[in-house]
Amino acid sequence: MRVACGNKVFELAQRDPRVAYIGSDLDPPIVKRMKAEMPGRAWMEGVSEQHVVGMAAGLAMEGFIPYVHTIATFITRRCYEQVAVDLCMHNLPVRLIGNGGGLVYAPLGPTHLAIEDIAIMRALPNMTIVAVCDAEEMKRFMDQTPDWPGPIYIRLAKGYTDPVISRPELGFTIGKAIVMREAAGRDRVLLVSTGVGTTRALAAATDLAAEGIECTVMHMHTVKPLDVEALLHHAATARLVVTVEEHTVVGGLGSAVLEALVEHLPGAMPPVKRLGIPDVFAHKYGSQDQLMEIYGLQPPAIAQTVRDGLQRRRAA
């Protein structure tokens, strides 16, 4: 996904003179390539995220579309005020590429885990937040980025090993959810997921279908602006809604879904269960998959959450 994203920036820069790239002491290959083929449009800046975001704002004020790339925690937390004031307040077309969103940097410990990035970016007016599910979807998404107004936070999942689950025939539009699997029958459950959470949600839905539990899987790649219309369409008739995100349960996709349902389905809300990282800093290392297992974000735990939710519904 990371490679696909970098390659796409290069490709976009080739056909659009407004596109520029700024790294913050990370990922030199694309900078080298761009420096060689498009001199003056790519820079490797130092470990200076506050400056880098301000510099990107300055470039955008002059008509450029800078893609800024560094580790997700540092491009969100370290320079939050620059993101808020320089990018969001001025509503500038800067694209923040956060490498290793979620639990990707598991072995490096909690300083490197971006588990609240979606929450804090979501609180900023004008910000768009996109977490695609695989490298192929990344390509379709990136093609739309040059002409999207305002800043975008692009959350990258793990670099090389994500399986491809997206399907070109389902298309991709920023801000429009993709129904990856549509349930048939009566016991309809709605799984709403983002990023590589969708991979897990889809696998859980397959397992549940074998047991006769039908789930619709809605891939909410754009967490902001949330596709409320699609959400309501499917949630209104669901017996259970489960949100799945590789992110704290505080303020992310689950919160956004709940806010929309509370506002738009008063008195008719289906039961909702949010799956995510609890309100803690991770206390284990290992791998992204292992931490996702610990926090109940792998397919068996998602499936069990659905079974339990339906059980409670029947009991009630």
Add this chain to the structure above:
Amino acid sequence: MANDVARTARGEARLDERSIALRRLVVRTLDGGKRGHVGSSLSPLEIMRVLYDDVLRFRADDPAWEGRDRCILSKGHGCIAQYVMLAEKGFFPHAVLDTFCRRDSILGGHPEAGKVPGVEASTGALGHGLPIGVGRAMALRIKRSDARVFVVTGDGEINEGSVWEAAMSASKHRLSNLTVMVDYNKIQSAGTTKEILDLEPLVDKWRAFGFGVAEVDGHDVAALREVLGRLPLESDKPSAIICHTVKGKGIGFAENDPSWHHKSTIDAKLIDELYQALGAA
């Protein structure tokens, strides 16, 4: 060097008629809002005056004109100094100054781009102007524009690490089209810069960060013109001009008094006293 510092460090240049008239406009603006950053708007007034009177290229009737020089007031709390000059240059009528900080005004307590014609960036949060200035200077160079970028910072403001991150980048990229002007009045919000966070040796710092550096009395209009007339100070380097100023300059009882950094209530009596301190019109 030591003698130069002694000569310039007190910001003791006498104010001429135009500088007094501009200060009356500052007081008029304060009267409009019944509040404002008093001392912080008076120390950079000659810096802004010389920039707009003698240095910057702009078109008041076309604030987004591509050929303009970009002037970013990074110490956004000193915005009255910029508002006054923008009014003087015809970006908006003087009467707009009377609406300062009012509900529907375009002039807030910190300047906003897109709202105030001639304001290039929304500032107020400190340490943002120089990184933005670096990006703009780089963009102008790519566009092969001869327009220049000027960033006016406060002295307390350059406590912020982002300023020095940007300074390193500016010299790395050899941005000779970028000039930083430090309004060095030596008093920040809570006290003197010496006691809060000493900036000295300030000239050496900017030089060490790769800038061509000059020092001037920031109230000496002729000296400001002279130094701004020989930019860049060194070829292939960004420029830093340390402007020795006096907080509250021109209002005797407010000069060098940290309590005049900002006033949240300014009544009619105080406005009278401010006008009186400036002498009869």
